[in-house]
Amino acid sequence: MYSLHLLLRASPAALLLILCLQLGTTKAQEDTTSRQLMTMDLQMQIAEASEEATLVLKVSTELRECMVIKSYLLSNIPIEGSFNYKYTSCLCDSHPRSFFWDLQTNSTVRITAVVDVIRELGICPNDWAVIPIKANRFSITKSLP
Numbered sequence: 001m002y003s004l005h006l007l008l009r010a011s012p013a014a015l016l017l018i019l020c021l022q023l024g025t026t027k028a029q030e031d032t033t034s035r036q037l038m039t040m041d042l043q044m045q046i047a048e049a050s051e052e053a054t055l056v057l058k059v060s061t062e063l064r065e066c067m068v069i070k071s072y073l074l075s076n077i078p079i080e081g082s083f084n085y086k087y088t089s090c091l092c093d094s095h096p097r098s099f100f101w102d103l104q105t106n107s108t109v110r111i112t113a114v115v116d117v118i119r120e121l122g123i124c125p126n127d128w129a130v131i132p133i134k135a136n137r138f139s140i141t142k143s144l145p
Helices: 002-009 012-033
Strands: 039-046 053-060 067-075 087-091 097-103 109-118 137-144
Touching: 039 109, 039 137, 053 067, 053 109, 067 097, 087 097
Parallel strands: none
Antiparallel strands: 039 053, 053 097, 067 087, 067 109, 109 137
16 A cells, blocks of 8 residues: 555656656567577579589678677588588678588588587677577578589
């Protein structure tokens, strides 16, 4: 009963402030849930059946904060050369990244492009980077004929 009495004594300005703060908090929570954490697109450029193929992985995010990412490829059969290169980079919403790999194979191969969000200093400016709570590994798989 005493708390109800205090609520009735509160000024209209204080009540309006509390209402605005509540509405602002709900709006901020809605904005963060609608953003894409990671968007990946894997493209394969093949000249002819037995020639070299180029894989292009495009990675972007809609988060306002930057992330340190490590990108690499996996396959169901061993492949030598630049296929084994691992790229570490800073991913921000204003700077999407593209990674390139050249490979040559004589058989059909399933390739998975993997992006891990990692904790590493000296990659992002001012070392301001976030690590997602729920997921830190993303992948996309395609077959190379």
